[in-house]
Amino acid sequence: MNLESAVSRTVNMREQEIARRKAHRRRFKEKLIERFFFLNGLTAILVLGGIFALLFIKSYPAFKELGVFQFFLGAVWNPTSYSVPKYGILSLIVSSLMVTLGALAIAVPLGIGCAAFISEMASKRFKEILKPAIELLAAIPSVVVGFLGIVLVNPIISKLFGISHGLNALNGSILLAIMSLPTIVSLSEDALRAVPLTYKEASLALGANRWQTLVRVSIPSALSGITASIMLGMGRAIGETMTVLMATGNAPGLTFNFLEAIQTMTATIAIELGEVPYNTTHYYSLFVIGFVLFVMTFVVNLISDLILQKYQEVER
Amino acid sequence: MFGKTWLLIGLFAAVFSGFVLFAPAVDAGDMIQVKGSDSEVNLVQRLAEVFMQKNQDVNISVTGGGSGTGIAALINKQTDIANSSRELNAKEEEAAKKAGVTPFRVIFATDAVSVILHPENPVAKLTIDQLGKIFKGEITNWKEVGGPDLKISLYGRQSNSGTYVFFREFVLKGDYSQRMKSMNGNAQIVEGVQRDKAGIGYVAVGYVVGQNGEVKPGVKILNVAKDDKSEAFSPAKMENVMSGKYPISRPLNQYLNGKPTGKLLEFMKFQIGPVGQEIVKKQGFFPVQANWMEFNRKQGL
Numbered sequence: 185m186n187l188e189s190a191v192s193r194t195v196n197m198r199e200q201e202i203a204r205r206k207a208h209r210r211r212f213k214e215k216l217i218e219r220f221f222f223l224n225g226l227t228a229i230l231v232l233g234g235i236f237a238l239l240f241i242k243s244y245p246a247f248k249e250l251g252v253f254q255f256f257l258g259a260v261w262n263p264t265s266y267s268v269p270k271y272g273i274l275s276l277i278v279s280s281l282m283v284t285l286g287a288l289a290i291a292v293p294l295g296i297g298c299a300a301f302i303s304e305m306a307s308k309r310f311k312e313i314l315k316p317a318i319e320l321l322a323a324i325p326s327v328v329v330g331f332l333g334i335v336l337v338n339p340i341i342s343k344l345f346g347i348s349h350g351l352n353a354l355n356g357s358i359l360l361a362i363m364s365l366p367t368i369v370s371l372s373e374d375a376l377r378a379v380p381l382t383y384k385e386a387s388l389a390l391g392a393n394r395w396q397t398l399v400r401v402s403i404p405s406a407l408s409g410i411t412a413s414i415m416l417g418m419g420r421a422i423g424e425t426m427t428v429l430m431a432t433g434n435a436p437g438l439t440f441n442f443l444e445a446i447q448t449m450t451a452t453i454a455i456e457l458g459e460v461p462y463n464t465t466h467y468y469s470l471f472v473i474g475f476v477l478f479v480m481t482f483v484v485n486l487i488s489d490l491i492l493q494k495y496q497e498v499e500r
Numbered sequence: 501m502f503g504k505t506w507l508l509i510g511l512f513a514a515v516f517s518g519f520v521l522f523a524p525a526v527d528a529g530d531m532i533q534v535k536g537s538d539s540e541v542n543l544v545q546r547l548a549e550v551f552m553q554k555n556q557d558v559n560i561s562v563t564g565g566g567s568g569t570g571i572a573a574l575i576n577k578q579t580d581i582a583n584s585s586r587e588l589n590a591k592e593e594e595a596a597k598k599a600g601v602t603p604f605r606v607i608f609a610t611d612a613v614s615v616i617l618h619p620e621n622p623v624a625k626l627t628i629d630q631l632g633k634i635f636k637g638e639i640t641n642w643k644e645v646g647g648p649d650l651k652i653s654l655y656g657r658q659s660n661s662g663t664y665v666f667f668r669e670f671v672l673k674g675d676y677s678q679r680m681k682s683m684n685g686n687a688q689i690v691e692g693v694q695r696d697k698a699g700i701g702y703v704a705v706g707y708v709v710g711q712n713g714e715v716k717p718g719v720k721i722l723n724v725a726k727d728d729k730s731e732a733f734s735p736a737k738m739e740n741v742m743s744g745k746y747p748i749s750r751p752l753n754q755y756l757n758g759k760p761t762g763k764l765l766e767f768m769k770f771q772i773g774p775v776g777q778e779i780v781k782k783q784g785f786f787p788v789q790a791n792w793m794e795f796n797r798k799q800g801l
Contacts, residue, residue, distance in 0.1 A: 260678060262675060262678070264659040265675050266668055266669075266672070266673070266674050266675045267674070267675065275678075334691070338695060339695060342695070342696075348650065348651070348653050348696045348697045348698035348699065349653055349692065349695060349696040349698075349699065351681060351692065429684075430684075433681035434658075434681055434682040434683075435654075435677075435678060435679045435680055435681050435682070436678050436682075437677070437678030437679050438678075444679070445679065445681045447682070455658050455659075455660075455682065456658075456659065456660075458565070458566075458569055458660060459566060459568040459569050459572060459659070459660035461572075461591065461595065
């Protein structure tokens with residue numbers, strides 16, 4: 185009796201011990217997994233910080249040698265000049281902004297209109313075809329889009345505007361608009377669909393027609409989501425390289441005319457980094473361009489992230 | 501069952517033919533890397549093809565990228581031969597010395613840098629001085645040189661191109677206009693000018709002239725005069741270029757690290773020999789001029 189209870193107690197204790205160990209091990213495992221994912225998250229931040237630091241360190245010598253003003257106020261970029269090398273990146277920044285804003289001017293009305301059609305009007309069947317089709321646009325390689333720019337958009341622009349060639353900022357804008365369209369349409373449509381049905385019902389019940397409901401109720405309610413989609417599309421457009429390299433003609437002079445050839449920041453880096461001698465002023469200057477580009481895309485993405493966050497808070 | 505057997509046979513056949521095709525390539529000991537000038541790349545590719553047919557044990561891979569890129573690769577010891585349509589500059593000589601590379605220059609063909617226009621453009625000849633002013637952006641309308649009232653649209657190369665540097669040193673003696681479009685290669689310039697009524701561009705002669713001196717369709721080759729007192733000549737005729745009457749011609753170079761030996765030497769000798777020079781002509785370029793052939797000979801080729 186006594187012995188039995190003692191045995192059962194020991195067995196019990198042993199079982200408890202095993203259970204405790206098991207729990208302990210599980211907790212340890214969970215912690216390990218947690219750490220693992222924490223490290224993964226950290227890696228992304230470390231890489232980002234690393235890129236930032238690298239760009240800054242590599243561009244610092246150029247800033248030190250030439251001063252900040254020569255970069256941002258100089259309009260002439262010609263580091264391999266016959267006589268005096270010039271390192272003004274103003275014209276390159278202006279060019280990048282031109283194609284980006286031009287692309288947005290085309291893609292935003294088109295994208296929002298398309299999103300509105302998909303979410304409000306299209307039949308379910310048509311919607312199921314249309315949305316994936318637009319998202320598939322994003323899968324076209326940029327070099328193919330650039331090629332279309334040369335052989336298709338180029339002659340059309342030249343005929344339409346009566347100019348001798350169509351390798352210019354407008355060409356780049358059109359192509360970038362096509363490339364940022366999937367982002368804008370897809371995310372805007374998500375935002376429009378997330379607008380509670382009751383809003384629309386209330387609007388319609390008050391006697392508004394479908395157009396009024398769309399413009400005065402649905403779009404304003406989804407505005408933060410739509411804005412975020414536009415900003416993300418913009419980030420895509422600024423950083424695009426191959427397409428603009430092929431379609432905009434690459435003339436580095438400063439211009440505000442959309443029918444003139446331009447050279448963007450990304451194209452400049454792509455053209456010149458391959459052959460520049462290491463550790464020269466020209467080399468460091470290319471990193472300055474990269475640094476400016478990085479800051480620009482970073483800010484655009486940050487803003488879109490903030491807007492998206494706010495939008496999600498409101499939704500909750 | 502029947503299908504499976506056939507599948508198996510097919511599979512074996514595929515594997516076997518793969519062996520037959522690739523075994524010699526794997527076996528080949530000599531791999532020669534050639535890199536550089538976009539103007540030279542097609543020509544050297546053709547030369548290499550014919551050379552490889554005669555020497556089954558040699559493998560030559562030819563890639564472009566621009567003269568500057570090729571020379572950089574030679575200095576970094578990433579290529580055996582650097583194609584260059586210009587000479588090494590002082591900075592590159594210094595970098596080569598630092599890296600322990602002794603550049604050995606071989607001239608294997610002659611190029612006439614050809615200035616091309618849209619076929620509808622009535623302008624038929626220009627002087628070197630006029631060309632320089634056009635590409636510097638000092639002359640901006642075709643009517644200033646006897647053409648229609650059209651804004652000139654410039655097509656040039658990117659700064660890693662030997663042709664870019666040569667044309668700048670030889671014709672402009674100054675900076676290119678900031679409005680010049682920088683194209684990726686000779687072929688892109690031809691494409692651009694074909695579509696542009698006001699276009700003007702410069703390319704290696706092999707890109708616009710076929711083997712019998714006929715001009716490729718879609719572009720017009722400009723006759724160029726040394727100055728306004730001399731006659732203008734076309735680069736399409738071999739005689740004009742060989743005699744030096746066409747003013748913008750240049751030797752096409754290859755740079756190696758030190759005097760070549762073995763298969764490299766054989767390849768060099770093949771290129772400047774009678775068979776090689778015949779290929780050069782067929783590709784629309786011109787044979788080595790007598791004084792440069794003498795230069796090669798003195799180096800022991």
